Amino acid sequence: MSTTTEPELGAGPEPGSERRPPGRLDRLRRPRRDGRQGVWGWVFVSPMVLVLGLFLAVPVIMALWVSLLDWDGQSNPFSGAADFVGLDNYQGLFAEDGLTRTLFMTSLRNNLYYVVLAVPLQTALALGLALAVNQQRLKGKGAFRTAFYFPSVTSSIAVSTVFLFLFQSSGAVNSLLKWVGVQGPNWFTDARGLVWVALDWIGLVDPSSPPAALADHGVLGLSWWEWLSGPSIAMCTIIMLVVWTTSGTFMLMFLAALQDIPEAQLESARLDGTNRWQTLRHVILPALRPILFLVITLGLIGTWQVFDQVYVMSQGQPANTTLTPAFLSYNMSFKDAQYGTGAAISFVLLAIILVMTGVQRLVLRERDGRRRLRPRRAAR
Amino acid sequence: MSRTKLPLVACGLAVSLLATACSSGFGQGPSQVTSGKQEIKVLIATSGSPETAAVKRAADAWAEKTGNSVTVDIAQNIDQQLGQAFAGNNPPDVFYTSGEQFPTYAQRGSLYAYGDKLKDSKAFSPLLTRAFTYDDKMFCAPKDQSTLGLAVNTDLWKKAGLTEADYPRTWDDLARVAKKLTKDGVTGLTVNADYNQLGAFFKQSGSWLTSPDQKKMTATDKANVRALAYVKELLTQGVLKFPKALDSGWGGEAFGKGKAAMTIEGNWLAGMMEKDFPGTSYKVVPLPEGPGGKGTMAFTNCWGIAAKSRHQAAAVDLVNHLTSDSSQLTFAKVVGVMPSKQTLLDKYRRQNPESAAWADGASYAQLPVSAPSMRQVMAEFNTSLAGLADKDPAELLAGLQKNGASVLGGNRR
Numbered sequence: 001m002s003t004t005t006e007p008e009l010g011a012g013p014e015p016g017s018e019r020r021p022p023g024r025l026d027r028l029r030r031p032r033r034d035g036r037q038g039v040w041g042w043v044f045v046s047p048m049v050l051v052l053g054l055f056l057a058v059p060v061i062m063a064l065w066v067s068l069l070d071w072d073g074q075s076n077p078f079s080g081a082a083d084f085v086g087l088d089n090y091q092g093l094f095a096e097d098g099l100t101r102t103l104f105m106t107s108l109r110n111n112l113y114y115v116v117l118a119v120p121l122q123t124a125l126a127l128g129l130a131l132a133v134n135q136q137r138l139k140g141k142g143a144f145r146t147a148f149y150f151p152s153v154t155s156s157i158a159v160s161t162v163f164l165f166l167f168q169s170s171g172a173v174n175s176l177l178k179w180v181g182v183q184g185p186n187w188f189t190d191a192r193g194l195v196w197v198a199l200d201w202i203g204l205v206d207p208s209s210p211p212a213a214l215a216d217h218g219v220l221g222l223s224w225w226e227w228l229s230g231p232s233i234a235m236c237t238i239i240m241l242v243v244w245t246t247s248g249t250f251m252l253m254f255l256a257a258l259q260d261i262p263e264a265q266l267e268s269a270r271l272d273g274t275n276r277w278q279t280l281r282h283v284i285l286p287a288l289r290p291i292l293f294l295v296i297t298l299g300l301i302g303t304w305q306v307f308d309q310v311y312v313m314s315q316g317q318p319a320n321t322t323l324t325p326a327f328l329s330y331n332m333s334f335k336d337a338q339y340g341t342g343a344a345i346s347f348v349l350l351a352i353i354l355v356m357t358g359v360q361r362l363v364l365r366e367r368d369g370r371r372r373l374r375p376r377r378a379a380r
Numbered sequence: 381m382s383r384t385k386l387p388l389v390a391c392g393l394a395v396s397l398l399a400t401a402c403s404s405g406f407g408q409g410p411s412q413v414t415s416g417k418q419e420i421k422v423l424i425a426t427s428g429s430p431e432t433a434a435v436k437r438a439a440d441a442w443a444e445k446t447g448n449s450v451t452v453d454i455a456q457n458i459d460q461q462l463g464q465a466f467a468g469n470n471p472p473d474v475f476y477t478s479g480e481q482f483p484t485y486a487q488r489g490s491l492y493a494y495g496d497k498l499k500d501s502k503a504f505s506p507l508l509t510r511a512f513t514y515d516d517k518m519f520c521a522p523k524d525q526s527t528l529g530l531a532v533n534t535d536l537w538k539k540a541g542l543t544e545a546d547y548p549r550t551w552d553d554l555a556r557v558a559k560k561l562t563k564d565g566v567t568g569l570t571v572n573a574d575y576n577q578l579g580a581f582f583k584q585s586g587s588w589l590t591s592p593d594q595k596k597m598t599a600t601d602k603a604n605v606r607a608l609a610y611v612k613e614l615l616t617q618g619v620l621k622f623p624k625a626l627d628s629g630w631g632g633e634a635f636g637k638g639k640a641a642m643t644i645e646g647n648w649l650a651g652m653m654e655k656d657f658p659g660t661s662y663k664v665v666p667l668p669e670g671p672g673g674k675g676t677m678a679f680t681n682c683w684g685i686a687a688k689s690r691h692q693a694a695a696v697d698l699v700n701h702l703t704s705d706s707s708q709l710t711f712a713k714v715v716g717v718m719p720s721k722q723t724l725l726d727k728y729r730r731q732n733p734e735s736a737a738w739a740d741g742a743s744y745a746q747l748p749v750s751a752p753s754m755r756q757v758m759a760e761f762n763t764s765l766a767g768l769a770d771k772d773p774a775e776l777l778a779g780l781q782k783n784g785a786s787v788l789g790g791n792r793r
Contacts, residue, residue, distance in 0.1 A: 073463050073464075103756075186625060318624075332756075
């Protein structure tokens with residue numbers, strides 16, 4: 001483009017370029033040409049930049065500002081009518097003993113257990129499903145793929161409502177359990193943590209009188225006993241639901257990656273005498289690593305932001321064991337008109353997601369010998 | 381160079397665009413439109429199409445009479461929608477305001493105080509007038525009221541060998557009949573695990589969770605502990621179950637399905653029973669007396685007018701029409717709520733003898749906690765009430781006392 005519009009620039013240096021060392025030429029010419037191309041590039045993407053900026057970046061910055069205010073939603077937060085309180089809202093979440101901190105810490109605990117269970121389960125299930133429907137010999141592949149993908153395209157609100165009926169105390173799930181002789185719990189009112197249930201079951205601890213060492217001491221507004229509760233029975237239903245609905249989407253991603261693995265590679269693995277497990281472990285999984293990273297990242301982000309299932313199914317109940325930061329942020333803002341605290345929660349959530357994703361990147365990299373070496377060299 | 385600058389420029393442009401959009405949105409005081417045709421926007425949270433139709437009809441009648449126009453909008457979640465409207469500086473002129481939300485709105489200056497401009501402000505029940513008074517100013521006209529009564533499934537009652545003479549008058553009576561009624565898959569009593577319903581027991585025990593002016597928490601009062609201990613006793617005996625344990629969303633549902641023989645609910649129960657469970661015969665009797673005497677809970681809404689409305693005079697006129705005797709009696713008939721005017725309660729009682737127990741309750745009822753920022757505290761209390769069976773009542777109330785005191789004491793922003 002620059003050669004046609006600005007002939008003197010395009011024609012001028014061209015003959016000289018043969019005499020000059022190429023490195024120097026690059027340094028001289030690139031900024032100019034790239035700058036010009038850059039301008040056009042920006043012109044072309046400007047509609048999208050404007051839209052994204054206006055509806056994504058600016059609101060995020062506004063929310064960040066609101067998180068520093070004591071704002072009740074009654075005035076313009078940018079006019080100075082709302083008190084600027086600095087980091088008080090964040091302090092209320094971490095440092096001040098009170099209901100707000102207790103609720104926030106409870107929500108963090110719940111969501112942590114939720115992530116720890118949901119992400120591995122959904123990733124494993126999605127991989128399993130993808131491997132299953134990728135089989136050469138499987139008949140009716142299309143039907144299976146559709147069936148497995150179906151929950152993902154169904155509205156989460158609709159799925160949640162169906163689950164509400166399934167998991168009623170006299171619902172389908174408990175009827176099935178009864179059939180095999182198990183008395184199912186009253187799923188949505190059972191606030192007992194899984195760890196508590198397990199400890200009770202093996203007869204180690206009686207949940208109604210927890211060991212004083214754990215129950216009487218704690219950190220950040222919750223006792224150790226509460227921190228170690230594990231996900232409640234009610235939370236487990238939400239975990240099951242999410243694993244079921246999201247595994248379809250992730251299955252599709254795994255499937256696309258599986259089909260990208262060259263047949264020759266698998267063929268040569270077979271010629272080398274690997275069994276199916278070895279093929280999976282040493283050929284397929286390494287080839288899937290980028291997708292695995294994608295799936296786990298998306299899973300982490302999605303699970304830390306869980307909202308609609310909680311909103312529909314439990315509203316944080318029973319005993320706040322399904323309360324999540326996203327839901328708490330909504331409640332704080334729109335029900336209690338504490339928009340500052342609500343916004344602060346969402347930024348803490350953002351920080352958690354960023355840190356988690358960073359950690360996960362590190363962990364997934366470490367196993368790869370080549371990639372681990374490069375940054376070290378660069379650092380030197 | 382331009383590579384780094386352009387995004388900045390784009391962002392700057394977006395910010396300035398947004399700033400202009402905002403600055404036009406937030407003005408100072410509203411300039412009143414007093415002459416010409418007035419366009420009034422009304423936002424209501426409806427219990428169903430009969431209520432919507434009744435409000436629309438009443439509003440249309442006023443519009444026709446005065447030559448103005450009224451639009452009635454239905455809110456899905458009125459608290460949230462009003463919050464957004466106030467923040468966006470474009471609130472509806474007239475809207476439902478619940479007794480619980482009122483102090484929050486009044487404190488923030490969202491409401492126009494028009495109590496002194498009401499035609500018959502003296503006719504309203506004193507309890508309700510007090511509920512909508514902030515800083516000694518009556519802000520808005522009570523729309524209606526509801527109280528709690530004890531609904532009894534008469535078929536199950538007879539089946540258990542009980543007669544009309546057995547309608548419980550005391551806590552002991554209640555425990556006794558609940559025990560008798562609990563059999564064959566039926567639970568004697570179901571009550572929402574919510575202080576809006578269970579709160580009646582505190583009142584009957586002779587106390588309440590806060591001081592009358594809501595400046596101090598009194599949750600740990602011995603009478604309150606006694607009330608909660610009584611409820612826990614019923615729970616542990618299995619004669620009282622919370623609706624969720626009966627696969628129901630609320631007490632009325634479990635009652636209508638016949639899973640519980642008694643429930644404690646308000647006037648809205650009548651409309652629901654007629655619509656969803658027309659075959660269930662039931663009777664509403666006054667709540668039993670506790671050691672502290674009679675007690676029930678009252679709920680109310682008012683017709684709020686926005687401080688930022690530009691049609692305040694016309695809006696007050698509309699509210700005067702909506703709270704006229706004939707409008708109130710129509711709403712009572714259609715919606716099932718009780719008139720907010722003391723003067724109309726007798727007439728209501730005569731017209732709806734089956735709701736007499738609810739109407740009687742209006743004279744000794746307690747309004748829910750409504751001090752600003754208390755919603756979260758009370759929600760947390762409700763959460764803990766759901767687990768009452770495994771908890772110590774005194775400890776539970778101590779938690780409420782602590783959380784509440786930090787709000788009312790002004791420790792929290």
